[in-house]
Amino acid sequence: MALSVSARKQLPAFELKISFSVPAGNVLAVIGPSGSGKSTLLRIIAGLDAPDRGYIALKGAPLVDTQAKLILPPQRRHIALVFQDHGLFPHMTLKENVLYAAKDKHMAIALLERFGIVSLRGNLPAQLSGGERQRGAICQALAMKPAALLLDEPFSALDLENRLTLRREVVDLTKAMGIPVVHVTHDLHEALDVGDTLLALRMGRSDEQWKQRQLTLLAEELKPREGGILPAPAMAERLAAS
Numbered sequence: 001m002a003l004s005v006s007a008r009k010q011l012p013a014f015e016l017k018i019s020f021s022v023p024a025g026n027v028l029a030v031i032g033p034s035g036s037g038k039s040t041l042l043r044i045i046a047g048l049d050a051p052d053r054g055y056i057a058l059k060g061a062p063l064v065d066t067q068a069k070l071i072l073p074p075q076r077r078h079i080a081l082v083f084q085d086h087g088l089f090p091h092m093t094l095k096e097n098v099l100y101a102a103k104d105k106h107m108a109i110a111l112l113e114r115f116g117i118v119s120l121r122g123n124l125p126a127q128l129s130g131g132e133r134q135r136g137a138i139c140q141a142l143a144m145k146p147a148a149l150l151l152d153e154p155f156s157a158l159d160l161e162n163r164l165t166l167r168r169e170v171v172d173l174t175k176a177m178g179i180p181v182v183h184v185t186h187d188l189h190e191a192l193d194v195g196d197t198l199l200a201l202r203m204g205r206s207d208e209q210w211k212q213r214q215l216t217l218l219a220e221e222l223k224p225r226e227g228g229i230l231p232a233p234a235m236a237e238r239l240a241a242s
C-alpha cells in the first residue's frame with residue numbers, strides 16, 4: 001500500500017476517527033457534508049495538523065507514529081496539497097511558481113505545456129484567470145514529484161468544461177506517475193468520475209449508509225423525467241425558442 005492512514009483527533013463537535021489505504025496510482029475520493037472533517041483529514045496527512053493518535057505511512061515509511069512520538073514536519077513528507085484557491089505565490093510569475101519546488105525543471109515546463117498555460121508563464125497569478133491559476137497550482141504540485149497528492153475541492157470554482165478536462169488530466173497524470181491521491185469534493189459526480197474508491201465521511205467517520213443514500217439520491221436525480229430527457233439538439237431548440 002502506498003499511503004496508509006489511521007488517525008484519531010478530537011474536534012469540538014465529534015471525534016475524527018478514520019483508517020484507510022490508497023494504493024499507488026489510485027484515487028480515494030472523499031465526500032461528506034460541510035464540517036464532516038474532510039479538510040482536517042487532509043491537513044493531518046499533509047502535516048499541517050497533528051492527530052491525537054495515529055499512524056500514517058507512505059511507501060512503507062512512517063510519517064506519523066504517535067506511539068513512537070514521531071510526527072514528521074510537512075516539508076519532510078513529500079506530499080503536495082492543492083486547495084480550491086490555488087496557493088501560488090503572488091509575487092512570482094507562473095513559471096517561477098512552478099519551478100520553485102520542482103525536482104525536474106524539464107518536467108515542470110512540460111507540465112505547463114500539457115495544461116495549456118505555457119504561453120502565460122511570464123504572468124503573475126493576478127494576471128491569470130481562476131482556471132489558469134488552478135492549472136498552475138496543479139503543475140506546481142506535480143512538478144515537485146510528490147509521493148502523494150492531496151486535493152481539497154481543487155476544481156469547484158471552475159466552469160464545467162475546465163472542471164471535466166482538468167480532473168481527467170490529473171487522474172491520467174497521477175496514474176502514470178504512480179502516486180496515491182486523496183481527492184476531497186462535494187460533487188458526487190466528480191467523486192465517482194475520479195475515484196477508484198469512494199469514502200463518505202460524516203461526523204468524522206466513514207458512513208456507508210449515508211454513502212448509499214447519496215448514491216440513491218444521485219440516481220434519482222439522473223432518472224429521465226416523464227417523457228424522457230430531451231436529446232441535446234431538441235433541448236437546444238427548445239431553449240432557443242423560449
Ligand SMILES: Nc1ncnc2c1ncn2[C@@H]1O[C@H](COP(=O)(O)OP(=O)(O)OP(=O)(O)O)[C@@H](O)[C@H]1O
Pocket residue numbers: 011012013032033034035036037038039040041
Ligand atoms: N483549527 C480548528 N479548531 C477548532 N475546530 C476546528 C478547526 N478546524 C476545523 N474545526 C472544526 O472541525 C470540524 C471539521 O472541519 P473541516 O474543515 O475538516 O470540515 P470539512 O468537511 O472540510 O468542511 P467543508 O466541506 O465545509 O470544507 C468542523 O466542525 C470545524 O468547525
